């Protein structure tokens with residue numbers, strides 16, 4: 001048995017408290033200190049010190065730290081961790097600008113440090129199962145990915161708008177489940193809650209295989225919804241990431257004898273299956289994968305900073321399109337940062 005990894009946590013707000021709970025229960029990891037200038041102990045075990053600065057955390061000696069402070073501070077905190085030679089699991093989005101995200105990629109890659117981003121939807125059982133089924137070709141050719149992420153306004157998020165805070169979940173999961181990159185995007189936003197940032201977005205985009213995407217994301221609905229629908233040759237998958245349910249609606253193969261319905265020549269309704277899938281907590285899986293990446297240096301099972309940079313680039317293109325009214329073409333990732 002290798003000795004337990006020493007982990008720190010930076011930021012003890014809503015998400016930080018979840019990280020503290022999961023870190024404290026992850027095998028092979030010791031939570032050794034939590035940095036938050038305004039932190040309350042909450043889920044943090046009594047033996048773990050609450051600290052006022054990163055220097056105090058570094059003095060304890062840590063292998064990696066989880067960064068769960070506000071998005072606008074990810075760059076500052078992340079760069080300090082990289083300079084100190086400490087790996088990092090940074091909450092999503094990686095940073096509040098493309099430039100900051102690039103600086104973080106360079107800082108961690110140039111030092112050969114293990115670093116990842118908490119795009120937690122990738123660990124949702126419904127999307128994990130959907131991705132495996134798409135990879136196995138169960139849907140045939142994919143035509144379209146539609147995501148809907150609606151809900152009420154979270155008063156604590158004030159540093160970024162709904163595109164960077166929430167639509168980044170949809171951008172990351174869409175690229176990941178399909179294995180495709182975004183090539184263009186067009187979007188409209190509105191700001192209705194009287195705050196400086198947008199709180200509603202509708203975006204239409206195209207992926208590298210020619211399939212289309214559609215994202216509806218807002219903070220203005222009393223209806224809480226997190227749905228991903230992928231439509232292809234053989235039917236469609238519907239993933240509900242609130243309940244972690246995955247459903248398949250098959251195109252029908254039964255010929256229709258009813259004359260009145262025969263004039264429609266498109267697909268027909270077939271069987272519907274709700275898969276029985278195991279449902280481990282996504283945050284626990286995220287932490288176990290990150291722990292394993294720190295142990296082995298293999299980052300194949302985590303969301304890399306480079307992948308998260310791409311998500312920030314696509315979110316910036318969404319905002320640019322909403323501002324200019326033009327469709328924005330995305331440069332290939334290798335054109336903006338050296339290929340490794």
Ligand SMILES: NC(=O)c1ccc[n+]([C@@H]2O[C@H](COP(=O)([O-])OP(=O)(O)OC[C@H]3O[C@@H](n4cnc5c(N)ncnc54)[C@H](O)[C@@H]3O)[C@@H](O)[C@H]2O)c1
Pocket residue numbers: 010011012013014015016035036037038039068069070071073091092093118119120156157165
């Ligand atoms: N993966 C997810 O599903 C998910 C969900 C919620 C939030 N998040 C992300 O987590 C991050 C935090 O969001 P939140 O909702 O927990 O916000 P929050 O406002 O509840 O918590 C932020 C905490 O950071 C602390 N903080 C401020 N400056 C700090 C500093 N310099 N060093 C250490 N701590 C500092 C604050 O005191 C506060 O306790 C954001 O980046 C957000 O996008 C991710």
